[in-house]
Amino acid sequence: MDTSYLISSIKQFEYYKSLGDKTIAQLSFDELKKEFAQDSNSVAIIVKHLVGNIHSRWTNFLTEDGEKEWRKRDEEFIDNFNSKDELIASWTKGWDCLFTAIKPLKSNDLERIIYIRNQGHTVTEAINRQMMHYAYHIGQIVFIGKLIKAENWETLSIAKGQSKVYNKVKFETGKSRTHFTDKL
DSSP: OHHHHHHHHHHHHHHHHHHHHHHHHHSOHHHHTOOSSTTOOOHHHHHHHHHHHHHHHHTTTTTSOSSOTTOOGGGGGSOOOOSHHHHHHHHHHHHHHHHHHHTTOOGGGTTOEEEETTEEEEHHHHHHHHHHHHHHHHHHHHHHHHHHHGGGOOOSSSOTTOHHHHHHHHHHSOOOOOOTTTTO
16 A cells, blocks of 8 residues: 555646646736736746745655745745746746655655654655645646636536546446546
């Protein structure tokens, strides 16, 4: 189970990253910066916050507190991206940091204790904490993207009204042990 947990966790992180990738690809730079209300967050701001969190949590993951002294969390909510390419480069660098930290982990690392703001977590707990945090924010990114694109949104999952067709294809295929993201 320990090995399957790590493999599944990596696939889940890759899945959430892909949802963000596909949303960002659909939006122009101006759309990435769009805020719907005062003090709301644009996709660009959410990306900046996620990247700051990822770098803080996953840099020296096993040996340093996950809330780094050099992190300036409040500044993550100030959009200062100058281009879509700059935003994408930051996004990619953040995810690279996460995958560089998580991919070498072994099952015997899962019960190790790491700290986030001096609160002890097993590695398993820390992975779960971060995965849920990122899923929450990527859900926001996707929702904002859908609002902006409206009828021009390219769905990232089963399109409305297509569940029966999708399920028919799935049930016509024999049973197998796969991760739901394997064919996405």
